[in-house]
Amino acid sequence: MRLLALTRLAVLVPLMTAATQKRAVPEGFVTTNGQTFELDGEPFYYMGTNAFWLGLLTSPEDVDATFLTMADAGIKVARTWAFNAINATELPTALETNLTYYQVWNDSDWTLNEGPQGLQRLDYVVSSATQHGIKLILTFTNNWVGYGGMELYIYHILGNTATHDEFYTDPTIIASYQRYVTAIVNRYANSSAVFAWELMNEARCAGDSLPAGPDCVPGSETLTTWYQSQSDFVRSLDPYHMITTGGEGQFYWAQPDEYWYNGTLVSDFNFNGEAGEDFEASLSLSNIDFGTYHLYPQTWYPELDYPGSNFSVLNWGLGWIGAHANTSAYVGKPVIMEEFGVTGLDNKTSIYPVWVGYAIATGHARVHPWQFGMLNLTEDGGNRVLKYTDQIYQGASPNDGFTVYPNQTSVWDVFVAAAIVQDWRT
Template identity: 70%
Template sequence: MRVGVFASLLALAGAALGSATKRWSTDVPSGFVTTNGTTFSLDGKPFAFVGTNAYWLPLLESQADVDSTLASMQAAGVKVLRTWGFNAINGSELANATATNLTYYQLWNSSTWELNEGPQGLQRLDYVIESAAKYDIKIILTFTNNWFGYGGAELYINWIVGAPATHDEFYTNPAIVSEYQRYVSTIVNRYMNSSAIFAWELMNEARCSGDLLPSGPNCKPGSGTLALWYQQQSDYVRSLDPYHMITTGGEGQFYWAQPATYWYNNTLVSDYNYNGEAGEDFESTLGLPNIDFGTYHMYPQTWYPELDFPGSNWTVEQFGLDWIDAHISTAMMVGKPLIIEEFGALGLTNKTSIYPVWVQEALNTYHASIMPWQWGQLNLTEPTHILKYADEILDGATPNDGYAFYPNQTDVWNILLNAAAVQESRSG
C-alpha cells in the first residue's frame, strides 16, 4: 500500500463514516435499482454488473447507430451505461451547431439559458433512454461537467459571474446554484418515471479548480465546500425524486490527516489525490444520507506523468491496486456500494496486462462494479461527423482518446466479457 493508507483510514472521524442511512421504502417502483447494504438490488434480487462509459451516445445523429451500439453493449454483458445528461453551447456557437447538426440541450445568451427540446436537443437523449430500456441497460445520467467540455461549470460561471471569478464559485454563488438546479429539475422531471435510469449524478469530476479558472480561498483542503454542495444538491434531487439513486460522479480524492507522499526530483511531495487539494473528501461525502453509493476514477499515467518513466520504482499497476484498496476500505466502513466508474491505461499492451489485475482486485475484494472508460463502437452509419472540440465519428468509429477499447481488440474485449460473466453469476 502507499504510505499512510491504513493509518489514515483508521484515523478517520467516526461521524463521516457512520452507518448508511436506510432510505429505501417498500414501494420502490418495479425495475428501479436500489441499494442493499454494500450491494445493489433490482426487484429484490442482487444486481452486480459490468458497465461502461459512452459520453458520445446522445451526440449521434442516427437512431440506428444508437440501437446498434446498445445491442453491442448488451451482447457483451454490459448492464449499466454512463453518459452525459448535459450539452450546452454559447449563442455564438448556434449557427455552427445548426450547420453541423450538433446535439445541444442548453443555449446560453445571457445569465440564464434556453432549453432545446427539439430533434437536435433533448429528443436525442430521449431516444437513448428509450432504447436503453429495450436492451435492458440502465443509465447513470450526469447533470454537468467540472471541465469545459460540452458546457460545464465554467460556462455557468462565465455567463452569470463573469471576470474575475474563481472556479469554486460554481458551488457557492446562489445565482449559479439556482440555474444548475433549474436544469437538474428539467432533466429529473423528464425521466424520473423511467426504470432505465440507474442513478442521477451531480457532476463529472468536481474539483475546486477547472480547466481555465483557479480555485479560490474558500475552496481548499478542509473547507468542505464540495461536500456541502454535494449534500445540498443531493438533498434537492431527492426532493424531486424519492426513488432513483443519487451519486456524486467524483474522482474519489481523499482528505487524509496523513496524506500519501512520493519522492520527485529529490523532494518529498504530498500527494494531490490524498491531501485534499482537489476539494474532494471521499470519506465524508460517501457518508451523506442522499449519496447512495461511491464513485471513483483512476488514470495513473495522466495523473503522475513525472513518475511514469522507464526504470521508475513507481508503477501504473501498483498505484491502481492501492487506489482501489483505499476506496474499498472506506466503502466497507461506510457500508455502501462502490463503483470504479472510470478507469483507463494508455497503450494496448498496458490495457491487456494491467486491466485484468485491476478488475480482479475490484471484483474479488469488494464485489465492486466496474465501468472502464470508454466504449468504442465500429461500423456506424455516420462515416465522419464532427461532434465538438477534437471529438468526431471517423470512418464509422467512435472517438478514440487513447482509452477507448473496440470489439476488434480481442484481448481487451475478453477482459470485459469475463468480468461480465462473473458479475452475472452474482446477480439474481
C-alpha cells in the same frame, strides 16, 4: 505497503459498521442494501461502461446498434452525459453540423432545447436503453469545458474574474443549475432505465481555465457541502432513483501519502484534499446512495511514470482500489470504479485484468472502463466531426487513447469475462 494495509483493513472494518437503511423503490428501479445494489429484491452485480457520446449520435439506428453491442458484451449499466450546452455564438455552427445541444447560453441565462436536435435525442437514448435492458447513469454537468460544463455558468453569470469554485456557492449559479437539473429529472423520473442521477463529472476546486479560490482549500468542505445540498435537492424531486456525486474519489486524510520528486517530498493531491474532494465525507451524506472513483495513474503522475522509474501504474491502481473498498466497508455503502484507463494496448492487456479482478474480489466495486468503443457507425457515411477533438472516424466512435473497441479482442474479452463473473454472482 499501502496495498497490504488496506487489504487487511477491508477485512476488519465491516465488523465496525452498520448496514445502510434500504429504501423502497418501484419495480425495475435499482436501489442499495448496505454495500450491495439490488434490483427487484435481488442482488444486482453488473459490468458497466462509459459512452459520453451517445446523445451526440444523430442516427437512431446507430444508437440502437450501440446498445445492442453493449448488451451482447454483457454490459448492464452505461454512463453518459445528460448535458450538452453551447453559447449563442455557437448556434449557427451547431445547426450547420447537426450538433446536439440541450442548453443555449445568451448573456446571463440559458434556454432549454427540447427539440429534435436537443433533448429529443436524449429521449431516444433513454428509450433505446430501455429496449435493450441497459440502465443509465445520467450526469448533469461537467467540471471541465467539454460539452458545456460548469464554467459556462460561471462566465455567463459572474464573468471571467470569478474563481472556479464559486459555482458551488453563488446563489444565482446554484439556482440556474437546479433549474436545469429539474428539467432533466422531471423528464425521466418515471423511467426504470435510469440507474442513478449524477451531480457532476469530476468536481474539483479548479477547472480548465479558472483557478480555485481561497474558499476551496483542504478542509473547507466546499464540495461536500455542495454535494449535500444538491443531493438533497434532487431527492426532493425524485424519491426513488439513486443519486451519486460523479467524483474522482480523492481523499482528505490527516496523514496523506507523499512521494519524492526532484529531491523534494511532495504531498499527494489524491490524498491531501487539494482537489476539494473528501471521499469518506461525501459517501456518508444521507442522499448520496453510492460512491464513485476514477483511476488514471499515467495522467495523474506523469512526472513519476517514465521508463526506468520505480513507479508502478498497476500497483498504484491496486492501492487506490483497496482504499475505496475500505471506505465502502467503513461507511456501509456501495462504490463503483466509474472511470479508469491506461494508454497503450499492451498496458491495457496486462493491467486491466488485474485491476478488474481485484475490484470484483473486494466485493464492493462495479467497474466502468473509460470508454466504450463502437465500430460500424453509419451516420454521415461513418465520418463526422463532433466537437473539440471528438469525431466519428471511419465508423468508429471517438478515440481518446483509452477507448476499447470490439476488434481489440485481448482487451475486450477482459470485460466480457468480467460481465460473466458478475452475472454468475447475481
